[in-house]
Each structure stands twice: as C-alpha cells, then as structure tokens.
Amino acid sequence: MSRSDTTLPSPHKIVVANWKMHGNLARNHTLVDGYLQGLKSLSQADVVICVPYPYLAQIQSLLSETHVAWGAQNLAKYEEGAYTGEVSAGMLCDFGAQYVIIGHSERSTAYCESDENIAEKFMMAKRHGLTPILCVGETLLEREAGVMERVVGKQLETIIRLFGGEAFANSIVSYEPIWAIGTGLAASAEQAVAMHQFIRDTVSAADKSAADTLKILYGGSVNPQNAVQLLNQQEIDGALVGRCSLNAEQFIKICQAVPENSVV
C-alpha cells in the first residue's frame, strides 16, 4: 500500500512557523495579518504557527475563524501539580492549540532534556489529542563522524521502547540537524531525503501502519530559495521554519514552494 492510500488527517504538506522567543502583542498582530493576507490564495499546504505561551490567547483570537492552526513550543510531562513555571497539555488545549513542538534542540541542550523526558512529553501530547512535532537531529561533529543515523535512531527508539511504534501514528517528526539551525546552512535535499527515509524506515520497522500516517518535516535554515527544492521532494512532508517565519513575505514564499496537488 502506498502512503497516499492511507487515511491521513490531512493529505497536505505542512509548513510550521516556530516563532521561538520572539514577538510582542503588536508585532504578532501585524505578522499574522501578513500571513493571512498572503495565505488567502494558498490551498496546497496546511499552516501552523507555534507561539510563546503568553500569546496563545492572542493567536486563538486571531486565527479561530481561519484555516491556520496554532500550537506551542513545549509542554510539561505531568498532568498537573506543583511544577512551578511549567505548562500542561490541558492548558494548551484550553487555548485551542492543536500542535506542540517537543524536544527542540534549543531546549534539550540548554535545559538538559533527556530522550526519556522528551518521550514522556510526546505521549502526554498524544493523550490530550495534541499533534506532537518531535524534533530530532545530529550535531556537526556527529555528522562528520558519520554517526547521524545512530543519533537520530536513538531518539526515535526511546519512544518506541517506552510506548511502542504505534505512538507515531498521526504524529509529526521534524528532522532538524543542529548544525543547520539558525546558521544559514541548510541540509541539502539529498542529506534531508536520506535521513527522512531512515526515519520512516525506523518507525516502519516498529509499526508499519503508524509509519504510513507519520509526517516528516525538515527544519534548519529553510528560506524561500532552498524551500523550492526541499519541498519538492516526495520524502519531505513539510518544513519547520524559524527565522524566516518572522517575516510574513518570506514565510508565505516558503508556503508557496509547496507544489500544487502534492499529497503526503
């Protein structure tokens, strides 16, 4: 069975904006207006905006009558309790979030998040009906040493070992090589495609039907120029965009790089 024969929540490629720790009420409003203006004539891609927690209420009110979805950039691995500063999955759902980024390298390195912690957050998102966007990727040293598949494999295997391959059904994995994030040096289409195939094969070996419904995005210095080649690859189901998502014109151009009639 080909991947397009399966029942997916949406057959479209998906472009996700990760605003990281940028924005304020006024700038967010202007940026979203710019997005919505440009996205009026775009039907070939699903679009999601992942905002800092304090702006979830604002993004909900700006997007609730539109076809653009929203999400957060992290969540707690606990349901609730005495966890000062944490934000639960239930709280994200209260503000209409449908997506949550999990295990971004900017968090896992700065806050020492283990693969086990990330796996627990992944499952917490799923239990609440949120679509997790799990970030995986290797450092430059790891790529130069040729161990990138071992590194990414271990990140996936932790979830498979703890929760089974079925956890990946209708989920999203984003391949974000750490050396490509914020450096202006994106992975080549060949490098990305090879890793995307490895990711799908790894999940498929654990649960074939889950792998068929998994979307695999590329993230790391995506811009309007390289998006054309990256998003035209059949193995690349979309993009996770940092810097260029802070400029409506550039973000729209990236969305427009998704080929018409492409299905995942």
Ligand code: 13P
């Ligand atoms: P840049 O697009 O700024 O490289 O960031 C990528 C990223 O980290 C998306 O999550």
